[in-house]
Amino acid sequence: MPWPILHEKAALPETLTSKYATTDKPHVRMTKRVINPEAFRNIRFVTASHAHTDHMDPATLRAIRRHNHSTFIAPRAARAIAQERWGDDENAIVFMNDGESQVWGDVRIQAVASAHEAVDRDAAGNCAYLGYVVRLGDFSIYHSGDTVLYEGLLDRLRPFAVDVAVLPINGRAPERRVAGNLNGREAAWLAKEIGAKLVIPCHYEMFEFNTADPQDEFVPECERLGQPYKVLRAGERWSSQ
Numbered sequence: 001m002p003w004p005i006l007h008e009k010a011a012l013p014e015t016l017t018s019k020y021a022t023t024d025k026p027h028v029r030m031t032k033r034v035i036n037p038e039a040f041r042n043i044r045f046v047t048a049s050h051a052h053t054d055h056m057d058p059a060t061l062r063a064i065r066r067h068n069h070s071t072f073i074a075p076r077a078a079r080a081i082a083q084e085r086w087g088d089d090e091n092a093i094v095f096m097n098d099g100e101s102q103v104w105g106d107v108r109i110q111a112v113a114s115a116h117e118a119v120d121r122d123a124a125g126n127c128a129y130l131g132y133v134v135r136l137g138d139f140s141i142y143h144s145g146d147t148v149l150y151e152g153l154l155d156r157l158r159p160f161a162v163d164v165a166v167l168p169i170n171g172r173a174p175e176r177r178v179a180g181n182l183n184g185r186e187a188a189w190l191a192k193e194i195g196a197k198l199v200i201p202c203h204y205e206m207f208e209f210n211t212a213d214p215q216d217e218f219v220p221e222c223e224r225l226g227q228p229y230k231v232l233r234a235g236e237r238w239s240s241q
Helices: 015-019 060-066 076-086 151-162 183-195 219-223
Strands: 044-046 072-077 093-096 100-106 107-113 130-136 139-143 164-166 197-200
Touching: 015 060, 015 219, 044 107, 044 219, 060 076, 072 076, 107 151, 130 151, 139 151, 151 183, 164 183, 183 197, 183 219
Parallel strands: 044 072, 072 093, 139 164, 164 197
Antiparallel strands: 100 107, 107 130, 130 139
């Protein structure tokens, strides 16, 4: 049975570009939207790592929900925003926190804390930022969402025997005035340290002010470490077959 996996940014509309068009931090697109979310069918799961609009865009989410019987998975810390953007039917949303997991048949999804500069928690101890390890039968994918390295991350990830790690590479620069992520060298190192069979970089070539070239740091470091990798262009597909 095929298990389609959607990275929301492939379908991200002009929400942020319009929002920031007249500000001193314009979000100028580097790539056009390559997928119309209205066209998606058979999407079983949609995961959101946190509540920032480029990871939880309401227009994208509502379009997917209209045409699919999907389960939306989001951080418990973002409950109110997730319900507003996906819809208020709680039966279609699963809220998770660091260390929790859910199982649907041969699919298991486990939440792992991410640090978008820090491992931030709400008053109830729920993590604001999550990554997810998705196990499809014997195959596992780790998507970190937005994160930097933090103490204990390796110990959390190594037991999962990750086949594919999807990691950000846009790094951190104070002048951007946004929370930072792994840079290319760090992403390559993290993939190597957790034993990922393949690493795919993400979070680049979306907005001009917050990007990185995978050829500058990521690719050379992967090759130096002997870490298998695949750089995808917007709209490109990768298959394990």
